[in-house]
Amino acid sequence: MAQATTGGDRPAIDAALARRLVDDQFPRWAGLPLEPVLPGGSDHVIFRLGGELTVRLPRHEEAVGQAAKEYEWLPRLAPHVPLAVPVPVAVGEPAFGYPWPWALSRWLDGEPATPGGLGESAGAAETLAGFLTALQRFAPVGPAGAAALRDPALAGDPLAGRDDATRAAIAATAGVFDPAAMTAVWDAALAAPARRHPPVWFHGDFHTGNLLTRGGRLSAVIDFGSLGLGDPARDLLVAFTLLSPRTRPVFRAALGTDDTTWTRGRGWALATGLNAYRHYAAVNPRVAAQTSRQIAAAIAG
Structure with a gap:
């Protein structure tokens, strides 16, 4: 279940860290199973949380700010486009040695x-x-x-x-x-x-x-x-x-x-x-x- 990444000034990210962040900041989802989504992306390490959510943790500093941007604009954009887009649920805070904001969004099957x-x-x-x-x-x-x-x-x-x-x-x-x-x-x-x-x-x-x-x-x-x-x-x-x-x-x-x-x-x-x-x-x-x-x-x- 672990998925860790590190290198240079990039933080180490694995399922244990994602679990701690979710459980501490969003306890209503603490009981949901958490699994890595592979291969993930070049900007984020991604986990599936339960059946309906994703956790996205930026891998590097250049990706910081993406969570807040999506949280602000995707709910406005979604009704105007003909394909589904991720619906942001929350933006998490830095904690447990992880230095940046991170995101929770609705899972999209496909x-x-x-x-x-x-x-x-x-x-x-x-x-x-x-x-x-x-x-x-x-x-x-x-x-x-x-x-x-x-x-x-x-x-x-x-x-x-x-x-x-x-x-x-x-x-x-x-x-x-x-x-x-x-x-x-x-x-x-x-x-x-x-x-x-x-x-x-x-x-x-x-x-x-x-x-x-x-x-x-x-x-x-x-x-x-x-x-x-x-x-x-x-x-x-x-x-x-x-x-x-x-x-x-x-x-x-x-x-x-x-x-x-x-x-x-x-x-x-x-x-x-x-x-x-x-x-x-x-x-x-x-x-x-x-x-x-x-x-x-x-x-x-």
Whole structure:
């Protein structure tokens, strides 16, 4: 039942710690069984608590703040999108040597989406486009909407901010992928005109691993820790992680994506794929396969 992680300044996290945190801060759930959810995520160690809850503990400092963000915004967003999203229940406090806030959310049943299962589905491509369309149209009014536009935690980082790291990754992976092809995609993405419309909501990490299915159909979108306001091009990532060359155009047409946004989206897919490949491929064959597919798809367009 234990699931521990540590390294550098990352705290050790296991089921015993999660049990103590839940029992101490939320005693009404103290009797519920707790089991690790594997493989978990790159940002959180995840446990299932009973039949209806999840416990999510940030692995590293960059993920701190995600729990509070989801607790504030997902209940507002949920009624406006056509797929289920996690419903936050509570935010826990640092304790027992664990240094950061953590989250309790409602469990969502489902299996992770895979390219083999849904990559060739035109219906899935249209469903994804419908979700993003609804997300981008979500517009909280009044003080909440005004506060969102001012909140630095919701501000999307610019693609150009990843230039140095992406070029370094291109050079470092030149023996695995085509550096000239990657550089061409990256240069085109940076040269594409910036979005000239008001910022819209984006998921921020909209890829295969954050999509659930039930009965062979998309059912839920999870992990909104990167939720923010900015360029919707970053959510085109899903076209290069889940969809095939045949269904990618279906998704693009349903979403109504123009050429410059698509070009920036290819850049986001390349940059995030290279980043994950460099950090995890050597120790995780599953990530190596997923990110290799993503990089190849971004190059292909």
